[in-house]
Amino acid sequence: MGQRRSPLGVPELELLAARGWQALEEERLGDWLLRAGGGFTGRANSALVVGDPGVPLPEAVAAVARWYDERGLRPAAQLPGVQSRRADAAFDAAGWTRDEDVLVLTAPLGRPAEPAVPVDLSPTPDDAWLAGYRHQGAALPPVARRVLTSAPDVVFASVRLAPEPAPLAAVARGALTDGWLGVTAVTVAEEHRRRGLATAVMAALGRWAAERGAHSVYLQVTAGNAPARALYRQAGFIEHHRYHYRRGPA
The missing domain is CATH 3.40.630.30 (Gcn5-related N-acetyltransferase (GNAT))
Structure with missing residues (x-):
């Protein structure tokens, strides 16, 4: 293992990870990143909710829903870290269902x-x-x-x-x-x-x-995947933050 560097913040690491798993179509809603990839994987077909959408949260939720409806995809949003709690509450109020937590793990790379x-x-x-x-x-x-x-x-x-x-x-x-x-x-x-x-x-x-x-490595693992979590913990990974998906009515 190499020397541990100062970690990126949650929004910075999530935006970096979005570049490592890019959607086929991307569009901004303020700071939020709308992504579509033909329905393959949640990461490539969800709105990355970081920062300010530039409009009131109920309007942002509705705009996300319309964007995915127009593409024939079920609306979805990725909500990372504690900074997304207000937005998460807005999606919840609109009837969007919550998936299980996903852990983002990081380690220095020697x-x-x-x-x-x-x-x-x-x-x-x-x-x-x-x-x-x-x-x-x-x-x-x-x-x-x-x-x-x-x-x-x-x-x-x-x-x-x-x-x-x-x-x-x-x-x-x-x-x-x-x-x-x-x-x-x-x-x-x-x-x-x-x-x-x-x-x-x-x-x-x-x-x-x-x-x-x-200099560093990151990966994601679902909270319920105990064998993988044990493997990564043994390899020196620590939890950076968690995220979950919200999915609009089908």
Whole structure:
């Protein structure tokens, strides 16, 4: 691990993370960032609620709902940290439902150890990688490849333990933004879990980022994912903040 730097504030880190997982369409509502990505992932299809929307909160909530309705998407908002409580109350008052907490974890990035197994790194995800990453247990939609590759500096890690056409054992995605490595899409095939493969792909991504001058790493994990939280805690990650989604009436 490297020396821990002064952390970014919640809005700054969330805006940085938004650049590491970019939507296909973005528009500002004051300081809020409206994002649409064909319905693939909450992050790429929600309004990032940071700062001042420039209008009264009930009007901002209505404007967000209209923006997503116009695109045929269920309205959604991402509400990070304690600074979003007033906005959260406005979405609640409008009948938007609340999802579970997501933890944003950070750690300094030193020179990670050599991965315990060979990890392949590629600037684009091939079909095997896409098949290995099952977002929330489901096969990926066609738009997924565009969202996954929308950020300017990304890499895709994969572990193969058996020759093709056997599926990959583990995959992950890294995005480098202003010295921060964002780790996403960490997926280990069920039959290969508890063998250190998640640690291996994260080490490979860390080495890739360190060679490019990265100093810190962030990732997100749902509050209910106890095994992943334990893995990241052992790796030295600490909680930076939490966020949750609010979703408008379907």
